[in-house]
Amino acid sequence: MDVAVPADVWKDVEPGTEALVDAWLVKEGERVAAGQLLAKVVIVKANVELTAPAAGVVERILVPAEDTFKAGQPLLRLRPA
């Protein structure tokens, strides 16, 4: 399961705008609970929490900390429990 910033957060954001992964709070291989805080990202000067949509194991972090990403881009791959 790929995890991205929810679409409603991006609703009025100009197409093409890049956001930034501020910090990852989990590591690859880590088991996470549904709703657990995974990362903090910055979108249009807003620090936004990324949370786990389901329980599982972090398979891969797709965008490292301090890298940029765009709307809809997956940030993390989660293997559901």
Place this chain on the structure above:
Amino acid sequence: MSTGAAIEQAWNERQLAQPLRAAAAQVWTYHEPAIVLGCSQRTMLAAARAHSGIEILLRRSGGGAVLAGPWMLGVSVALPVGHALWSADVVASYRWLGELLAAVLREGRVPASALAPAAARALAPTECLHWACFGGLSPWEVVAAGRKIAGLAQVRTRNAVLLSAGILLAAPDWALLCTALERPAGQVALLQSVTTSWAEQGGDAALAGALAPHLQARLRTALQGVDIGEG
């Protein structure tokens, strides 16, 4: 109304540290200069503290460095999820506060307006100033005569959103900011050219001294859902 950038950041942290039961707002004044870096600027913190003689703080919201000081009013607004002014949409979340600030500035005869997203896009950013909050323009930030007079940022958690703003009352000491963060001296004039203030725009001198409590009262009214000053 309270004073000090460190007190402001501590207040902000307290609002986010616990489930928020009700909306709260606070207006800040600053007797001494302080630089407040955006959350993504934490790598600049150590060098700035070593290099400058003023207080350097890190905030949780994004955006560039803010130079707080006697030339600025600060605003913090904490909204619980589900409050009438809360929105899931990051950009829309800024709107009511930008419009309220613009309305208050206009009451002081400053020709201010909050920038709708399309208008913010139309004003070309000054790329080399992206490190400074007042060097860029984002949706619903406030301009007067095409120059930035109020900046916005936010922190979103599962339980709340914290909106913050800085309003320029007078010209900041941009040289102090550029020196502290080791930016080229030429950027002082650039920052001057893209920003303006209550004083520069001929804001009502009689209201200037009472602006902080006036703004506090307007925020209190807005949080009660009565009025934000602009349709």
